[in-house]
Amino acid sequence: MEIIRVTNLKKQYGEVLAVDGISFCVREGEVFGFLGPNGAGKTSTINMMIGLSRPSGGQIVIDGIDAVKDVKKVQKIIGVVPDENNMYGEMDGFENLCFCAALYGMRKAEREKRAKELLEHFNLAAAGKRPFRAYSKGMKRKLTIAAGIIHDPKILFLDEPTTGIDVESARQIRELILGLKEQGKTIFITTHYIEEAQRVCDRIAFIVKGRIVKIGTVSDLLNDAVRGHKLSLKVSGSLNAIRGELETRFQNFRLEFSDENSLLITSKEPVALYPVIQWLDSKGISVYEAREIKPTLEDVFVKITAEKAKVEV
C-alpha cells in the first residue's frame, strides 16, 4: 500500500527549475532511496515533502493527507533527519531529545522515558549529560537521528544520513535504518553513497537535473542497467602474442585487455568458460583466476547520467 504519492511536483527558484514535474510513490514499510548528483533537486524535493518549502506546482499526499494544504498534520506523523546535525550545542543529549519531544506535545514523564530509551538504543547513554557540541561527528549524527524518531513517526525522512562520519558510525547508522524498517517504519532516504543505497533501499529513484530518470527495485535497476555478462580472467602468460587470434576465435564476445595478463570478456549470453580455458591452455597459457563481474548501482548511476547528458547534447 502506498503511503506517499507525489504527482507532477515542481519547484522554481526564479529562473531555475529545481524540480521539474516529478511523480513517484513510496510504499508503506519500505526504504525508498532518492539518489542523484549534487544540485539534482533531492533536497528541494524533500523540503517540499516535509513542509520547509512550498511547491510551485503539483501534489504531495502523505498517508492520505494533502501535504501542501495540511502541512502541520503531516508533520505530526513524519520524522526528519536533516543533512546537518542541527541540535542545540549548549544543551546536553538528554535535554535535546526531551526538547524535541516537547515540540510534539509529549508530556514530561513520557518524553524523559523515551529520551532515555533512545540514548540507550543509540549507545549514547554515557554521553547523555554531555553538551551536544562536545560530541564526536558520529555521536552527533546518531543523536540527530534519535531526535527524528523521538515521537515515533510513521515515516522517517533521512537526508544524507552518513555523510561526513567514520566507517564504524556509518555502519551503525545503516543497521539502525534497517532496524527501523523491521519495526515497520517507512523510510525516505537521500544519499550520495550509492553503495549505501544498494545495501539499505528496497526501491530507488534516480533524479538528475530535477527529473526522475529511473525508478525501481535495486535488482530491477541492476538488470536493466547492464544487459549482458562480464567475466574477468587472470592468466599466467602474456596475451599480447595471441590477441588477434583470440578475437577471431571468440567473435561472440567483446574482449578487453587491460594488461598482458588480464582479459575482460563481455557477452550477451552467459559465458561458457571451459572452451576459453581449453583454448588458452592449448596456447600454453593457464587461467588462474576467473571472476564474474556483477553490475553495481554505481554502474547504473553512471549509465543513467551519461544517457541523460547525451540526450541533452
Next chain:
Amino acid sequence: METAIAFWNILKKDIHNYYLKPPNISWGIIFPLSWTLMQLVRSPGNVEIIELLPGLMAMSILFGTTSMLAVTITFEKRSRSFDRLLLAPISISTLVFAKLSGAIIFGMVNAFVPVAFAANFADLSGTYWPLVIIAVFLIALTSALLGLLIAVSAKEVFEAQTFSNFFRFPMLFLCGLFLPIERLPGILKAISFCLPLTYGTDTLNGAIRGSSIFNTSFNIFIMLMFSALLFYLCHRNIQRNWIL
C-alpha cells in the same frame, strides 16, 4: 495542550540557552548602570535621577529586546536548529509568540534594573506602577516585534546586528530621551512621531514624573497600532521568507 507544551518548552529553552547567559545578565545590569552614570556626569548642575529613569528604562528595553531576538533567531536559522522548530507540528504563530515572549520577558526584566538602582537614590512613591508595567510591556512588545522583523530579513548574525542599530539609534535620539521632542527641528519632530518608542517613553514619563506630551490612552492606542502593524509585517514576511 500539545501546543501549550511546545510553547512553554520553546520559551524555556530560549531563556535557558540565550537570556540567562552571563553576558546577557551583565548586559542587563551594566548597560543601564553605565548610561545612568554617563547622564549624571555629563549633565550640568543637579540632574534628578527620576528625570532620567523613564528614558533609561525605555533604552534598556529597546537595546535588550531588539538585538536579542534578532540575533538569536538569525543564529538559529544559521545553525539550522530553527528548521527543527519549523518542522514541529505547531503553527507559525505559536512559534512566533513563544520567541516573542522570551524577548518581552527579557526586556521587561531589563527595564526594572534601572528602577532597582533608582529606588536607592530617588523617591518613587509618586509613580503609578500599573501604568509603568503597561508601558514597559508595550515598549517590550514593539521592540521585540521590531527584532523579529529584522530576524526575518537577516541571513547572517552580523546583518541582524547592523539592521538592529539602523533602527535603534535613530529611535534613541528622536524619541525625546536626549532632546525634548518640542525642541526638535520640524522634519525630525515628524519622524519622532512615527516611532513607537516616542509614545512608550511619553507614557513612562507620565507614570513616573507626572508629565507627558500626549494623553495616556492615546499613547497606549498608538503603541497597540504599532504592535498590530509590526505583527502584520512580521507575519507576512515570515510566510514569504521562512517557508520558501
